[in-house]
Amino acid sequence: xxxxxxxxxxxxxxxGQSMTLLCAQDMNHEYMYWxxxxxxxxxxxxxxxxxxxxxxxxxxxxxxxxxxxxxQNFLLGLESAAPSQTSVYFCASIKNRGTVHEQYFGxxxxxxxx
Amino acid sequence: AQSVTQLGSHVSxxxxxxxxxxxxxxxxxxxxxxxxxxxxxxxxxxLLKYTSAATLVKGINGxxxxxxxxxxxxxxTKPSAHMSDAxxxxxxxxxxxxxxxxxxxxxxxxxxxxxxx
Numbered sequence: 001x002x003x004x005x006x007x008x009x010x011x012x013x014x015x016g017q018s019m020t021l022l023c024a025q026d027m028n029h030e031y032m033y034w035x036x037x038x039x040x041x042x043x044x045x046x047x048x049x050x051x052x053x054x055x056x057x058x059x060x061x062x063x064x065x066x067x068x069x070x071x072q073n074f075l076l077g078l079e080s081a082a083p084s085q086t087s088v089y090f091c092a093s094i095k096n097r098g099t100v101h102e103q104y105f106g107x108x109x110x111x112x113x114x
Numbered sequence: 115a116q117s118v119t120q121l122g123s124h125v126s127x128x129x130x131x132x133x134x135x136x137x138x139x140x141x142x143x144x145x146x147x148x149x150x151x152x153x154x155x156x157x158x159x160x161l162l163k164y165t166s167a168a169t170l171v172k173g174i175n176g177x178x179x180x181x182x183x184x185x186x187x188x189x190x191t192k193p194s195a196h197m198s199d200a201x202x203x204x205x206x207x208x209x210x211x212x213x214x215x216x217x218x219x220x221x222x223x224x225x226x227x228x229x230x231x
Binding site: 031033040041042043044045048050058090094097098100103105106107108 | 159208223
């Protein structure tokens, strides 16, 4: 099992450009999450999904969109990148309801917006 | 609402000394509590978790934490610091997401641990 993987690992964007971050898990997990990590702020939830075809907003959803067309993939999109979106992005997953104590994290994507 | 507060964004200890990283939680219901460690340029690794079983929880790498309901605390300790313990540590609490149950983690702001040789 590869666990949770994220693509790409690093990316530099110019303001206004768009991109999609891919999170993939091979553990048949139902729930998936996107977080951003900023210095002094810990991890903050952007969006999450409780199953294929469903998504919901987290704490800081503005400027991001997500899709969960396949159970194993959770995509995070930035339609028009802004410098405030410079961050490290982590994806995570859990098997299903009641298993938040078994949350698996991906290795992260470091995004810089200039 | 459930949240955690980590006291001290930076902690320095000498090699061999006691490590104490503080975490206080607020929760209206019995929480699940977690400590994660993040080494430079890496993802998060679970150190230990409290899920309402024993109040003293032992984790990996010699770390442990004690759930104290009366103090609403879940401090992380290690008797003797090692150079390899230098990292950032995050406390987290599970939080209700609308009607889905305890399915979301809320993280503290992190504590960077430096080990002095």
